[in-house]
Every structure is written in C-alpha cells, then in structure tokens.
Amino acid sequence: MKDQNNMKTSLTVPLQLFALALVLLAGACKAQKTADQKIIADGAELTLVADDYEFTEGPAVDSKGDVYFTDQPNDRIMKWNASDNSVSEYMKPAGRSNGLYFDDEGNLLSAADEKNELWRIDPDKNVTVLTDGFEGKKLNGPNDLWVDGKGGIYFTDPYYQRSWWTHNEPPQEARSVYYLAPGTDTPRVVGDIDFEQPNGIIGSPDGKLLYVSDIDAKKTYEYDIRDDGNLYSRKLYAEMGSDGMTIDNRGNVYLTGDGVTVFDKYGNQIQHIPVPETWTANITFAGPDQKTLFITAMDSVYTLEMVVHGVR
Structure with missing residues (x-):
C-alpha cells in the first residue's frame, strides 16, 4: 500500500x-x-489632412509613397505629398476617375467612368484608353481595380447612375468582375456573374488570392487565382460589404463604409477604426515605408500611423 x-x-x-x-x-x-x-502605432491618432473636396475616392500610392486620389464630382485627381503633408491638384479634367492604382511601370491606372473606360495615365499625363467595352457594349462604369504581378488588371464594374451620362440603364446586363490580360484590349468576365453590386477589390501580394466586395449584398468574398488569371473556389470572407479595400503585410484586409473595419487573413474582425464622417470610401497605405494609412471619406482625407505596412 x-x-x-x-x-x-x-x-x-x-x-x-x-x-x-x-x-x-x-x-x-x-x-x-x-x-x-496590434496594427495601430502606439499613441497614433486619426489626423485630418484636408476637407475641401466634394467626394474623395480611389487613393493609390506611388513608388515614393505619395498618394493620388480622386475628387470625382469635381472631375480631378489630387496628389498628397508624403514629405510635407501637402495636397495639390494633379490632373483636371480626369475622365471622372474613380478608383486608381499604379502599375509596376509607374503609370497611374484609372477607372474613368465618364465614358465607361479604363485608362492608363503615364508620368507625363498622356492618356491611353485600355478598354471601353465588353461584347460590343459599353461597360457599366469601372469602379475599382487591382494589378497582378503580370500586369493584368482586375476591375469591378457595378452600375451607379451618373449625372454626366446620357443613358439611364446599365449597358451590361450583369454587374461583373473583369480581367484585362496584359497586352490585350478586351476584358473577360472572371469569377461569378451573380453580384448585386461588385465594388472594392484587392489581391494578395503573392498573387494567389483576390478579395471582392459585393457591397449591396453586404458580403466580401475570397477567390483563388489561377495561372491564367481566372478565379475559382469562391469563399465567403466577411459578412460585410465594402467600398474600397486594402491589405497589409500580415494579410489583414481593410474594409470601408462605417469607418474602417479590419479582418485577419482568416476573416476574423480584429479592429474597427472610427472615422468622423458619414461614409468612408477608400484606403491605401502611404509614405516611404507604407506605414501610414491614408483614408478618403466624404469631403475629407485622413491619415493614421500604423505598426503594419502596405504591400503590393
């Protein structure tokens, strides 16, 4: 015992x-x-940069960390200088540009929905129309875009009636996500065609995942990207729609609307950043080290210093 x-x-x-x-x-x-x-820098506060616009959208960061964004109702593209926090007018008229994104050659790509087109604006501000239609009809109105590592362009094509259009019905029956392959001028539909209103779009830096918001359905989806650019294996990423989107080096995805809501790579909400405006439209990472979150919201633009940084 x-x-x-x-x-x-x-x-x-x-x-x-x-x-x-x-x-x-x-x-x-x-x-x-x-x-x-933890994604926000210690002691960081949301900082108002300027508030003298009509409606801000489409922020895109260049290789220096400067940000170009749109003031669509006033038909102009603005430029924020990261070195001195100043803003100046870059281009007017600007094709009623909405979403913007830089390609690897330093050209500014624009969802120019004045004439339902996709533009390439070179550093000298020369404009090339990359595409303006699908299957013999105009696009509904390109809204947001993302460029993959091959130079192909994914873009959303919802329908928001514009005061500058003479038509009042969508040219395309479906509101789709398109892919414009490098060296081509004809996009093709990728992914699903049952979107209510596709809007925000962003891809992972390794080019394997694409996130697409169906803003009216209040859902954001994650797709796998094939080598040929096609999308497959749609998965629900978040029960939330979004206007604009961005992604950081940890794979967190940032959605907009009521401020900025951040989800980790598994789709779990980890942060909400309040913004004192009725609508937050879009976001990107800015500055030389891409640790400044640049936010467009209504008539204003804001910045917030982060621990994480942006990626391409």
Whole structure:
C-alpha cells in the first residue's frame, strides 16, 4: 500500500507540471496573438489632412509613397505629398476617375467612368484608353481595380447612375468582375456573374488570392487565382460589404463604409477604426515605408500611423 501511494505521488507531480506548462503555453500564445493583432502605432491618432473636396475616392500610392486620389464630382485627381503633408491638384479634367492604382511601370491606372473606360495615365499625363467595352457594349462604369504581378488588371464594374451620362440603364446586363490580360484590349468576365453590386477589390501580394466586395449584398468574398488569371473556389470572407479595400503585410484586409473595419487573413474582425464622417470610401497605405494609412471619406482625407505596412 505504501508503495502504491508513493507511485501516485510520483505520478501526480509530473502531471501538475505538465498542466502548468499547458497554462503557460496558452498564456504565451494568447499574448502572441494579441501582439499579432496590434496594427495601430502606439499613441497614433486619426489626423485630418484636408476637407475641401466634394467626394474623395480611389487613393493609390506611388513608388515614393505619395498618394493620388480622386475628387470625382469635381472631375480631378489630387496628389498628397508624403514629405510635407501637402495636397495639390494633379490632373483636371480626369475622365471622372474613380478608383486608381499604379502599375509596376509607374503609370497611374484609372477607372474613368465618364465614358465607361479604363485608362492608363503615364508620368507625363498622356492618356491611353485600355478598354471601353465588353461584347460590343459599353461597360457599366469601372469602379475599382487591382494589378497582378503580370500586369493584368482586375476591375469591378457595378452600375451607379451618373449625372454626366446620357443613358439611364446599365449597358451590361450583369454587374461583373473583369480581367484585362496584359497586352490585350478586351476584358473577360472572371469569377461569378451573380453580384448585386461588385465594388472594392484587392489581391494578395503573392498573387494567389483576390478579395471582392459585393457591397449591396453586404458580403466580401475570397477567390483563388489561377495561372491564367481566372478565379475559382469562391469563399465567403466577411459578412460585410465594402467600398474600397486594402491589405497589409500580415494579410489583414481593410474594409470601408462605417469607418474602417479590419479582418485577419482568416476573416476574423480584429479592429474597427472610427472615422468622423458619414461614409468612408477608400484606403491605401502611404509614405516611404507604407506605414501610414491614408483614408478618403466624404469631403475629407485622413491619415493614421500604423505598426503594419502596405504591400503590393
């Protein structure tokens, strides 16, 4: 009996140590998870840059960290200089540009919906129309875009009636996501064709995933990207739609509307950034190190310093 009690005691001590180790490991994992979810710099506050626009949209960062964004009702593209926090007019008229994105050659790509076109604006401000239609009809109105590593362009084509259009019905029956392959002028529909209103779009830096918001359906989807540019394996990423979108180096995806809502790569919400405007339209990472979150919201633009940084 004495030997059995000693045996129980000798077994109990290692089990207690094992349980303690599990508790410590769980605590370390929780602390690491909390650290991984920290995305805003210590002490950082949302900073108003300027508020003298009509409606801001489409921020795109260049290789220097400067941001170009649109003031669509006033038909102009603005430029924010990261070095001195100044804003100046870059281009007017600007084809009623909405979403913007830079390609790897330093050209500014624009969803120019005055005439339902996709533009390339070179550094000298020369404009090339990349595409203006699909299957013999005009596009509905390109809205937002993302460029893959091959130079192909994904863009959303919802329908928002514009005061500068003479037509009042969508030219395309479906509101789709398109892919314009490099060296071509004819886009093709990729992914699904049952969107209510596709809007925000962003891809992962490795070119394997594409996120597309169906803003009217209040959903954002994740797609796998094939080598030929086609999309497959649609998965629900978040029960939330979005106007504009961006992604950081940890794979967190930033959605807009009521401020900025941030989801980790698994689709779990980790942060909400309030913005004092009735609508937050779009976002990108800016600055030389891409650690400044640049936010367009109604008649204003804001910045917020981050721990994470943007990626292409």
